[in-house]
Amino acid sequence: MNRWLTRMLLVLILLPVLASFAMTLTQSGLGEWAYWWRDVRGWKILATSVGFSAFGATVALVFGVIVAFSLPRNRFGSRILLMLACLPILVPSSLMGVGWLMAMGTDAVVTNQLRRVLGSHTPTIYNWPIAAGATGLRYFGIAALILANVHTATRSSRAAESIFDLSWRERLRLTRSALTAPLVATAALLLILVFSDHILPGLFLIHTFGTEVLIQYNALMNPAGAAVLAILPAVVSLVLAMVITRLLQRRSWTLSRESDSEPSGRAWPVAVVTIAIAVGIPLTGLVVRSATWSNLAASFMESQQEAFHSVWLSTIGAAITLLVSIPLATTARRSASIWSLLINLVVPGSLLALGLITLFSPRPVQGILDTELPLILGYVARFTPVIVLVLFLAWMRISPLSDLAARLHGVRWFDRMVSIAFPPRAPALVASMGLAALLIAAELDISLILVRPGPTTLGVRLYTLIHLAPDAVVSALAVDLLLMVIGVVVIFLTLQALLRRSIR
Amino acid sequence: MIHRFRIAFCLIALATFTGCSRREQSAHASPERRVVIFTALDRIYSEPILQAFEQQTGIHVEPVYDAESAKTTGLINRLIARKDNPECDVLWNNEIVQTESLAQMGLLAAYDSPAAHRIPAQYRDPQLRWTGFAARLRVFIYNTKRFPASPPPAELSTFTDAKYHGQGAIAQPYYGTTFTHVGVLRERWGDEKLKRWLDDLADNACAIAPGNGAVRDLVASGERSFGLTDTDDANNAILEHKPIAILIPDAATGAVLIPNTVALTQNAAHPAEAKALIDYLLSPEVERKLAAMPGAQIPLGSDLKDVHTPWAKLLAEATPQPLDVKSIAAHRKELIDLLQQSKVGQ
Numbered sequence: 015m016n017r018w019l020t021r022m023l024l025v026l027i028l029l030p031v032l033a034s035f036a037m038t039l040t041q042s043g044l045g046e047w048a049y050w051w052r053d054v055r056g057w058k059i060l061a062t063s064v065g066f067s068a069f070g071a072t073v074a075l076v077f078g079v080i081v082a083f084s085l086p087r088n089r090f091g092s093r094i095l096l097m098l099a100c101l102p103i104l105v106p107s108s109l110m111g112v113g114w115l116m117a118m119g120t121d122a123v124v125t126n127q128l129r130r131v132l133g134s135h136t137p138t139i140y141n142w143p144i145a146a147g148a149t150g151l152r153y154f155g156i157a158a159l160i161l162a163n164v165h166t167a168t169r170s171s172r173a174a175e176s177i178f179d180l181s182w183r184e185r186l187r188l189t190r191s192a193l194t195a196p197l198v199a200t201a202a203l204l205l206i207l208v209f210s211d212h213i214l215p216g217l218f219l220i221h222t223f224g225t226e227v228l229i230q231y232n233a234l235m236n237p238a239g240a241a242v243l244a245i246l247p248a249v250v251s252l253v254l255a256m257v258i259t260r261l262l263q264r265r266s267w268t269l270s271r272e273s274d275s276e277p278s279g280r281a282w283p284v285a286v287v288t289i290a291i292a293v294g295i296p297l298t299g300l301v302v303r304s305a306t307w308s309n310l311a312a313s314f315m316e317s318q319q320e321a322f323h324s325v326w327l328s329t330i331g332a333a334i335t336l337l338v339s340i341p342l343a344t345t346a347r348r349s350a351s352i353w354s355l356l357i358n359l360v361v362p363g364s365l366l367a368l369g370l371i372t373l374f375s376p377r378p379v380q381g382i383l384d385t386e387l388p389l390i391l392g393y394v395a396r397f398t399p400v401i402v403l404v405l406f407l408a409w410m411r412i413s414p415l416s417d418l419a420a421r422l423h424g425v426r427w428f429d430r431m432v433s434i435a436f437p438p439r440a441p442a443l444v445a446s447m448g449l450a451a452l453l454i455a456a457e458l459d460i461s462l463i464l465v466r467p468g469p470t471t472l473g474v475r476l477y478t479l480i481h482l483a484p485d486a487v488v489s490a491l492a493v494d495l496l497l498m499v500i501g502v503v504v505i506f507l508t509l510q511a512l513l514r515r516s517i518r
Numbered sequence: 519m520i521h522r523f524r525i526a527f528c529l530i531a532l533a534t535f536t537g538c539s540r541r542e543q544s545a546h547a548s549p550e551r552r553v554v555i556f557t558a559l560d561r562i563y564s565e566p567i568l569q570a571f572e573q574q575t576g577i578h579v580e581p582v583y584d585a586e587s588a589k590t591t592g593l594i595n596r597l598i599a600r601k602d603n604p605e606c607d608v609l610w611n612n613e614i615v616q617t618e619s620l621a622q623m624g625l626l627a628a629y630d631s632p633a634a635h636r637i638p639a640q641y642r643d644p645q646l647r648w649t650g651f652a653a654r655l656r657v658f659i660y661n662t663k664r665f666p667a668s669p670p671p672a673e674l675s676t677f678t679d680a681k682y683h684g685q686g687a688i689a690q691p692y693y694g695t696t697f698t699h700v701g702v703l704r705e706r707w708g709d710e711k712l713k714r715w716l717d718d719l720a721d722n723a724c725a726i727a728p729g730n731g732a733v734r735d736l737v738a739s740g741e742r743s744f745g746l747t748d749t750d751d752a753n754n755a756i757l758e759h760k761p762i763a764i765l766i767p768d769a770a771t772g773a774v775l776i777p778n779t780v781a782l783t784q785n786a787a788h789p790a791e792a793k794a795l796i797d798y799l800l801s802p803e804v805e806r807k808l809a810a811m812p813g814a815q816i817p818l819g820s821d822l823k824d825v826h827t828p829w830a831k832l833l834a835e836a837t838p839q840p841l842d843v844k845s846i847a848a849h850r851k852e853l854i855d856l857l858q859q860s861k862v863g864q
Binding site: 465 | 554555556560561562580581582583584600602603605606690692725726727728729730731732734735736738739740741751754758854858
């Protein structure tokens with residue numbers, strides 16, 4: 015892949031963040047920097063956000079570790095359970111927020127049951143630790159997924175145990191040394207994710223950076239102030255991202271392939287209970303409050319326009335994200351600069367949205383703001399790093415020798431692509447397309463700011479209805495959305511499985 | 519290969535641009551008439567009204583609804599950002615101060631709607647840049663399970679009374695009708711007293727919710743004992759048989775009545791359609807519909823004296839006080855500064 019294309023794509027993807035950053039370097043932006051540096055409020059919000067995120071990330075890590083190490087490897091059931099654990103991140107945060115409110119609010123399904131036992135001391139979602147835990151639990155599936163695939167620890171310790179007959183203390187030391195790097199990296203990743211979420215804390219009445227960014231932008235009509243405020247958490251996230259990169263570079267741990275793994279663990283009921291707490295509680299709240307099938311049907315009919323619009327945006331956005339990611343993933347092994355696009359993943363979504371508004375604010379291009387393009391570009395900028403990473407990891411084991419041999423034998427480019435390059439890469443492409451579509455459908459930060467006149471997205475509709483419509487209507491819409499997400503996951507997994515089978 | 523990728527990339531870019539603007543082009547090229555409206559009124563109330571307009575006139579309405587957490591101001595900000603080339607034709611605001619702010623910024627065009635003449639002059643801009651209709655009251659709501667015998671004092675000082683520590687809730691004061699309410703309080707009390715009240719709110723652990731609907735939910739669920747919200751939000755909870763009762767806060771000084779406002783934007787792309795929509799929104803039919811909806815908005819039209827809402831008793835107890843909208847809007851910046859300096863803003 016030539017450098018021209020790679021660099022151009024990289025610049026395009028990073029343009030929104032760069033535009034936001036440039037906005038903070040204008041005269042008003044520099045004034046905002048000075049203001050927030052001096053103002054105690056900024057530091058207080060930073061402290062609140064960090065404390066809240068740290069607690070939430072810890073809860074997510076604990077749940078992730080429990081699930082990862084109690085699941086048997088390479089079993090169909092394990093995959094289903096891991097997928098369930100990842101479900102919260104594949105649905106809009108507003109959906110999980112509604113679920114937790116319906117389950118653990120003051121007059122809510124689970125709280126009301128708990129109150130019979132605990133009386134007036136029953137905690138609700140508005141209690142700080144519960145709110146932080148619930149926010150963290152949206153992301154625990156990622157921890158479970160990463161740690162379930164890290165098998166260096168168990169493999170090395172098991173081998174050592176069997177050869178040297180180690181004491182429990184030595185076993186613990188061995189396991190700890192092998193697990194430290196992946197655990198720290200996962201914890202840092204979770205911290206980034208919880209830190210950049212403001213939808214859930216906002217619903218649980220916790221004022222974090224994200225809330226303040228929106229106040230700056232919406233209420234105070236101060237985009238430069240909003241950008242400055244969004245950059246501060248972005249810097250924290252970048253530092254964490256560098257920690258992760260450093261740990262990845264140590265290569266003291268690897269992601270396993272399923273075929274390498276040995277079956278282990280009889281503790282799967284522990285995983286089931288853990289997932290039931292993290293995912294089952296909010297979903298129970300939704301299902302109970304949505305009340306009847308007719309509510310579900312009515313809610314679906316009312317939100318048809320948004321459903322079609324979400325599908326359209328997700329499809330287009332995912333297709334472009336995939337097309338942009340393919341050349342970048344192909345070049346990633348040789349060009350370290352490509353990983354700079356991870357910035358887009360760690361900054362708050364609102365920063366990308368503000369950057370896109372800045373880019374399209376000059377009068378000659380202002381008309382573009384009337385189209386879907388800024389929103390789609392926002393999605394592409396946000397999720398390209400994820401897809402590049404997924405494709406890179408999936409393709410790194412594919413040997414280039416077959417393609418090289420075909421080239422030496424003078425096979426045409428098109429034939430090589432169709433017969434040699436595409437088949438082993440197809441499952442990852444299909445999975446990436448599905449993942450991108452789901453992430454886009456679940457996105458809320460960028461959508462809230464950039465959605466154009468006309469139908470919104472299902473996530474935005476749910477978010478705007480949370481405190482307006484009756485509980486049954488909101489819950490029914492959330493359940494509809496959940497069913498659609500599950501449907502998409504099933505379709506793409508089936509497609510991926512079929513492709514894998516056809517390749518074998 | 520490089521060349522092919524370049525061609526592929528250009529094709530994708532072309533497809534994206536054309537695909538994304540397909541709706542735009544068809545809208546411009548086809549005879550279909552359309553109008554873009556920004557509406558801050560809760561979607562569950564505004565959506566059916568806009569759909570009825572579409573059915574009656576055949577004019578396609580493209581609405582942008584505000585999220586509860588970004589009431590009014592999100593859309594206002596968007597309007598300001600696009601002042602030279604507005605995407606919005608009609609602004610249907612759920613309050614009045616932000617609309618007047620826009621008028622003072624020169625973003626709204628004058629339009630003498632024939633339908634506006636039925637609205638009393640106090641709810642119309644003398645320069646015809648906006649017209650008020652269908653109003654709501656700011657109300658004090660309390661949870662009847664928490665206060666089964668007698669209600670708490672329906673006063674703003676209750677929120678700062680140590681006896682009720684951690685029991686009150688208000689919406690973010692930067693947004694929507696709460697911003698207007700705080701503006702009214704500034705006019706009544708002056709800066710010093712308002713700041714002291716806001717500081718005391720924070721000291722007394724009053725919850726700052728993302729919106730008035732959230733305040734209603736907090737009080738209805740019993741998470742908080744009382745709060746400040748609007749009649750439409752409160753009535754929703756009552757209709758759902760939630761344990762809520764409504765009073766006028768500081769009734770002795772008069773009720774705060776906040777109308778919806780509708781305005782034509784300066785340089786609107788679809789002026790004829792926009793005017794048709796404004797005429798429709800100001801019609802007695804719409805005020806009747808809004809009064810009959812769960813939000814039970816109070817009609818302002820002089821021809822709708824026969825329409826009764828559940829708020830007649832409240833209005834009899836406390837007469838709505840006229841709002842000095844121009845002054846509140848003119849001092850918007852000072853009010854925001856004061857909010858930021860207060861403990862609530864921190």
